[in-house]
Amino acid sequence: MLGIEHSGRQAVRIARIRALIVLCALALVAGLVTLWAIRNDSQVSANSECEPGAVEIKTAPIPDPSEIEVIVLNGTDQSGLADQAAAQLTDRGFVVVETGDAPEAYDGTALVQYGPEQYAAGLHTYAYFYQGRDGFDLEWDQPITITLGSDFREVRSASDARQSFAQSGGIEAPEGTCAVE
Structure with a gap:
């Protein structure tokens, strides 16, 4: 009985580690996509130096x-x-x-x-x-x-x-x- 209980806990632990790895990978991808979007957003750079009322x-x-x-x-x-x-x-x-x-x-x-x-x-x-x-x-x-x-x-x-x-x-x-x- 101890062998089955021990292997069951180990399977749960491995499943948790896999889930944690997948979540970390998704967070990393989301962060990279956000950084890319901010760097390539033309509105940020276009309006950052314009004085109020200036015609672009x-x-x-x-x-x-x-x-x-x-x-x-x-x-x-x-x-x-x-x-x-x-x-x-x-x-x-x-x-x-x-x-x-x-x-x-x-x-x-x-x-x-x-x-x-x-x-x-x-x-x-x-x-x-x-x-x-x-x-x-x-x-x-x-x-x-x-x-x-x-x-x-x-x-x-x-x-x-x-x-x-x-x-x-x-x-x-x-x-x-x-x-x-």
Whole structure:
């Protein structure tokens, strides 16, 4: 009788050890999954450095021109300038959704207007215009709009735009915004 009782206690003890091992393994897996979720949660890093009231803008990744829709407007009295620039932009991969005349004349090379939703795309587009003017506006809610001026000659090549973008010193968030990736 003692032999049966002893082997029964031993079986219970082994079952408890197995259950404890399984529970520990499950706790370890749960802990690792929690750590992974916290490290990969973009909301934690995105909101940690933003000041209250700042508009969040995405600074990365820089979109490919094929993902950027633009409107090209002629701010001069030179006929066909918007169509000429639109063709050059299309050759460089941009999606031109509209061309036309600007409501008022523009004297510079080009004014590239964009808002917080298109920040990275707006900077990329701006790099294609030599001595262009950056027209970032917190209130802008239209597609990226390029107004060509009397000094406009041509849209830069992709390699020249990349070089210009690289020499700009990186992307810095404008006042009133908070950069998130």
